[in-house]
Amino acid sequence: MARQKKASPDAASTAPSSADAVERAQAPESSGGRRLSPWRVIGAALVAIVVVSVGAVGFQWWSARAAVDAKPWFASYVDVTATPRFAFENLGGTSTKDAVLSFVVSSKTDPCAPSWGAAYSLDEARGSLDLDRRIARLQQQGGTVAVSFGGLLNDELAVGCDDPSALTEAYASVVDRYKIGTIDLDLEGAGLTDRDASERRAEAIAALQQERRAAGKGLAVWLTLPVAPSGMTSDGTDAIAAMLKAKVDIAGVNVMTMDFGDAKDAKTSMAKAAESAVSAAQRQLGVLYDRAKLHQSDPSLWAKLGATPMIGQNDTPGEVFSLADAASFNSWAVSNGLGRMSMWSANRDKTCGSNYVDLTAVSDACSGVSQGKKTFAGVLAKGFDGHISLGESAVTTAEPTSTAAADDPATSPYPIWATKNSYLKGAKVVWHHNVYQAKWWTKGDVPDNPVLNAWETPWELVGPVLPDETPIPQPTLPAGTYPTWSGTAAYDKGQRILFDGVPFEAKWWTQGDSPEAASADPDSSPWAPLTQDEIDQIIGGSGR
Incomplete structure (x- = not known):
């Protein structure tokens, strides 16, 4: 696509027009009645033109500089509902702490009700997945989360929720619940091709962004879109155009550099195919901003781009994104000033065990390639030293509660640990204002015993007790369910x-x-x- 000429937006209403400036310059001076020379009149007109130009492009310049000055960041996607469950809260103990939690989609019973993977409502995820607490635990350790809406398997909220107000409220309920400052819109399937849904989504996100700004808060919005080595599809560029038309301030566009299929030459490496795809997307993004009369410099456009490879074995047979591809692509991305790097997914960032036989079949829990001691996250994150934009009032803004303060049964979701009690595998307790879960049957083992190795303790830290929590009813066996053990029986x-x-x-x-x-x-x-x-x-x- 050919780059269009730069087009400036209308001047701000408070800026003087050049004609007014010339007229004032030609008027008699109040002190002596002298008329200005022609050269001074021309000079005044030039100054007025500069004022108009500054008013017109000032916001564009600030926006471009803000994009370039922002630190590039890395965050893995985490499939929250995948089995086996991935302990993303443990990323807090690594150098790649941030995570993009996926996917929030429409509930199966109510298209305007957000759910995790159409399997858990937000409240159900808090209970069954302990999701809120695990997010808080990651934040305690300096990690930040974004939430991704959409994905391939279920309906993104805008597809079925045709009430604009209800749609805005659905997005807001997720943002407010998890206190996030960044959302990711992963548009695939009907979420990408449905034009009406695209317009509803853009309107709802624009309204949400305006509401948060009016309250002194921010919301970074990323669009995640499919891409080929030749660039984004027309559906993808239309989705971006709809957002720009609705006045959504797009933080960036993240392209899925994976599953290229027939669009990739068999002799081209996955790294080179990804480079071609991102380069083409950068050119397309520039055209889209020019059409919206919001010109961006080349550095700004690169800073507004992200890339997400699928690590290891891709869904397309024969496509394998290796650690060598990751290193090569990372070096290229850093040199071009890419604003974001992600990967699908943290769940898969390990070598498959010996019991996983067919490595060409994609696993949700391993990459399908031999990684040794390396991780794809460690390779792809190099040079991406920033963080996801943090939401206001996240757990990281609060000081940890002192362990000297006694645990309060009235505000503890689970029973407070006691030396004399026995605990089954999976049982949860509260100790020193944190929730722990038993890995096996235990009695007398202090939950926060500072062991050197995880296998030395029967307890796993889940996360902190959250504000305003109340006791969760605990199931107990009725008396007489089973006979009491007898040494003689x-x-x-x-x-x-x-x-x-x-x-x-x-x-x-x-x-x-x-x-x-x-x-x-x-x-x-x-x-x-x-x-x-x-x-x-x-x-x-x-x-x-």
């Missing part, structure tokens, strides 16, 4: 008993073996404690 395989209030199941015939030994030596003990999930199923009606 014989038990067959599969029989269940209660020991110290904890249910156990016999793995084989046993007599006189105390279930207490199951914690110290689980392999040789004939008893296995039930998990918290199993307890929940029993109470839910699955029977004894």
